[in-house]
Amino acid sequence: MNTFFDHGPTDSAARGAWDGDREYTAEDRADTLAGVPEQGELDLAERHALRRVEGLSTELTDVTEVEYRSLRLERVVLMGVWTSGTQVDADNSLYELKQLAETAGAAVLEGVTQRRRKPDPATYIGRGKADELREIVESTGADTVICDGELAPSQLRQLEDVVKVKVIDRTALILDIFAQHARSREGKAQVELAQLSYLLPRLRGWGSALSRQGGGRAGGGNGGVGLRGPGETKIETDRRRINARMAKLRRQLAHMSTTREVQRDQRQVRQVPAVSIAGYTNAGKSSLLNRLTNAGVLVEDALFATLDPTVRQARTPDGRSFTLSDTVGFVRHLPHQLVEAFRSTLEEVADSDLILHVVDASHPDPEQQLSAVREVFAEIGAQDVPELVVLNKTDAADPLVLKQLKAKEPQAVEVSARTGEGVDDLVAAVAAALPTLDREVRVVLPYERGDLVSRVHAEGRIVDEDHTGEGTRLHAWVPELLAGKLEEYAVVG
Incomplete structure (x- = not known):
């Protein structure tokens, strides 16, 4: 078995991989220092063996430390191919895959990455590297x-043929987590639809060897001359089902x-503004909802802990009512099957009046999370909804990273859902x-019209209220629709 080393890019290594006839310019040096891989560097990287990523193995002293597991933990090796960006980006992506695997109930034994111009069309990593991966799996x-x-x-089939163990991809892993976490009838149906959409093109069959119907005599009910044959194969039956x-x-x-x-139309008729809490998975959205509304929803340090949307009512400091909805977390390269299956749920985000885009400020790459979530916003038609960026987990974040984020998102609000710091500033920003x-x-509303008084309190902003002999005197700002119902009770002065 080959020995694996960390071949990090250096100036000398990059220069050594250059074509000897080409001069190494100051611009080339700037690209190298910025982590932009050059042609020779790619050639050199592809010749090297798979690169082990340190610190990826799951350290367990007790198997109960990982939630959502079956009776036996699956023991997995992670494999990443990076075609763009830097080695740090590739490592961060593999660390996220490790979190996903552990959330699904697996014990991570090893993680390796490979630098390629593009994935191998046959085995994803190339036949030679697949053999090396098999050695890692065996060891x-x-x-x-x-x-x-x-x-x-x-690619799945051919890689399995080489490594001799089960191979799954990132999409299948995310779908598995969703299947474990779905609780409501709608959530379970959405996940099953996404899984079947993923499974359909991946069914395996062996042609007519698995036929369910045999050929027959002429006139025997199988279609007659020219139409006899093996009939419907098992894979065709599976596809049909x-x-x-x-x-x-x-x-x-x-x-x-x-x-x-x-339900959404009823809220719109009542002119109750809708605010959606959206963001990357495990950014602290449910914790923020609990902090703002005492909703009591599940909070867990795990990816995709929330699948079923939760809607709660909240009020601004001046008494105006609005709804807050917690949504499913997004992730880099969110499988398109999930976006389609959860479209009805994600429409809550697209139809809202304001999006609270929650970002984990303590994450190694929060800017990448921001861009990944905004890609999903564009996919579901929510890119034009007003957005308020919320930098969460500031109590655990690097002050320098916070400063960089604030420079790129000047209107962002810094909060800590765990400690409550900054929540008052967030409520004020939402109200504005x-x-x-x-x-x-x-x-002046007669006392028998308490329903209208209640609506003014729920949908409007009270400036002044007084109880008189004629009824309840109100000075308020209200939506246009409610103002029409109040016209007959209007007073001058």
């Missing part, structure tokens, strides 16, 4: 390889989304960012 006793990317069905199940799930989800739309109330009203 560690792993039973699964997880690849940091979405592999084609042929999966397509039928997917159609049924889509009908169920359409019915569930209708209920959600009715909500849509303005259109009409100023001065009314």
Whole structure:
């Protein structure tokens, strides 16, 4: 077995990989120092063996330390191929894959990366490197390889044939976590639909060897001359059943989304502003919702702990009511099957009046999280919704990183959902960012119209209130629709 070393890029290594006929310029040196790989560096990196990433193995003293596991922990080796960016970016991506694997209930034994111009079309990492990966699997006793990317069905099969253990990709891992965490009927249906969409092109079959119907005599009911044959194969039967199940799930989800739309329409008719809490997975969205509304939703230091949306009512300091909804966390390269399956849930974000974009300021690469979430916003049509960036976990963040984030996002609010620091500033920022109330009203509402008084309190902003012999005197700012219902009770002065 080959010995693996960390071949980090250096000036000398980069210069040694240059074409001898080409002069090494100051611009080239700037690219090298910035971590931009050159042609020769790529050639050199591809000749080297797989690079082990330190600190990736799961350290467990008790198997109960990892949640959501089966009776036996799967022992996995992580494999990453990076085609752009720097080695630090590749390592961060593999560390995130490690978190995903542990959330799914696996024990990570080893992590390796390879630098390539593009993944190998046959085995993802190349036949020679696949043989080296098999040696790592054998030496560690792993039973699964997880690849940091979405592999084609042929790549999965051929890599499994070489390493001799189960191979899954990043998409399958995320779908598995979603399947473990889904609790509501809608969430389970959404996850099942996403899993079936992923599984359909990856079904394996052996042609007519698994036929369910045999050929027959002429006139024997198999179609007659020219139409006799093996009939429907098992893989065709599986595809048909999966397509039928997917159609049924889509009908169920359409019915569930209708209920959600009715609830959303009722809030819009009442002119109650909607605020969505969105962001990268494990950024602290549920903790922030609990801090703002005492919602009591599940909070856990795990990826995708929240799948089922939670909507709670909150109030601004001046008494105006609005709704806060916690949404499923996003992740880099979120599988498109999940975006499609969870579209009805994600519409809560696209239809909101304001998005609280929560960022984990203590993460090694929070800027990458920002851009990844905004890509999902664009995919679900939420890119034009007003956005308020919330830098969470400031109590654990590097002050220099916070300063850099504030320079790029000047309007961002710094908070710590754990300690409560900065939450008052966030509430004030939310109040200022909500849509303005259109009409100023001065009314005297009879005491039998307590329903209108309640609506003014819920939907408007009270400037002055007094109880008189005629009724409740109110001076308030309210939405246009409610102002029309109050016109008959208007007073002058």
